[in-house]
């Protein structure tokens with residue numbers, strides 16, 4: 001319960017869920033005829049992932065999904081957001097279909113529906129088929145066609161049963177981590193490539209939405225973006241300009257084209273000579289294809305100052321000493337979630353929003369000796385963020401649901417298994433799942449539909 005006298009009630013029908021992504025939890029990446037993804041390659045490249053961790057086993061969710069769905073049900077989860085591994089259903093990314101891969105996801109969807117849990121499917125959460133990377137990956141203009149064909153296959157297979165779909169998870173991270181800074185697959189480091197990848201991500205998204213409409217699938221389709229409010233460190237003109245560059249780069253780079261049909265002006269300053277000439281109107285129209293909902297992933301904020309040495313934004317984050325930080329060194333700043341949701345409404349209009357990810361990495365032991373495992377910092381952080389969502393709803397933002405990141409501890413990309421975000425603890429030596437106290441606290445919120 002919150003500290004208030006009255007419970008903070010959520011609107012009737014508010015959707016409570018938890019999220020994962022294929023490469024982070026499934027394991028068995030090459031099982032049953034699947035092709036390798038760029039994350040399989042990247043994690044098997046020495047030096048790319050901490051401690052040499054890979055997704056070869058992960059949480060073994062590919063085989064243990066029935067047990068995991070039973071756990072979801074026991075917590076009262078109403079929806080499960082997960083992603084499809086493109087190279088399980090199309091081993092080369094295009095052309096030949098792997099029926100075993102399609103059958104797997106059909107079984108997952110049916111098991112969820114059987115348990116009364118609504119599937120929310122992300123088509124792309126970073127695990128591009130390696131065969132497509134061999135053809136240039138997100139740098140090849142044909143990728144919008146490849147993605148639309150893959151999306152169509154999934155809509156035809158599952159479109160009669162899945163209420164919520166999204167095209168891409170966090171295109172900003174794909175282009176920035178994968179092509180600008182090289183810390184995520186495929187590990188390139190070029191502003192020119194990042195600008196090209198960003199454009200092709202937008203086109204793929206738009207073509208995916210068009211494919212959804214053409215397929216006659218039921219349900220609704222959206223885009224998932226990561227947003228972090230940017231606050232100026234001072235009122236100096238230099239810091240204010242740096243804050244606008246940082247905001248344009250992370251928060252407006254994808255939403256302005258999709259929801260307004262324009263590009264944020266400051267991007268020309270961020271990308272410099274890598275920034276292209278204006279895109280053709282036909283392409284901007286594809287990108288602007290209307291979506292049904294917006295997914296917002298929220299983790300932290302930044303306080304921004306001008307910094308000529310910080311490539312490419314010439315802006316850097318000022319550390320907030322004294323504030324609570326997670327194990328990923330992100331400041332815990334719940335108020336930023338209210339601010340971000342309000343910002344979306346003010347800038348883009350009051351479209352339906354789901355919080356598709358929100359969570360925190362705090363230390364938990366490798367093996368859980370008690371059930372529930374106490375995780376007071378995660379529990380407290382969860383409550384504060386739910387109160388921040390409630391405040392945004394009170395301010396008139398149309399928030400329809402919330403997904404905790406993550407259902408399970410999992411492979412935190414380049415950090416490997418060193419960071420634990422789960423509501424459920426995973427003992428990687430035994431694959432045993434143990435509930436953390438935060439899972440039970442979340443279950444209580446769900447049961448009451450109130451905080």
Ligand code: GBH
Nearest residue numbers: 021169170173226297299300329330405412
């Ligand atoms: C998400 O991305 C992913 O969708 C998910 O797969 C992942 O496991 C999860 O979050 C946890 O990481 O270092 O202070 O500059 C997270 C997007 C973008 C959030 C960059 C943190 C950097 C903050 N991230 N941001 S800072």
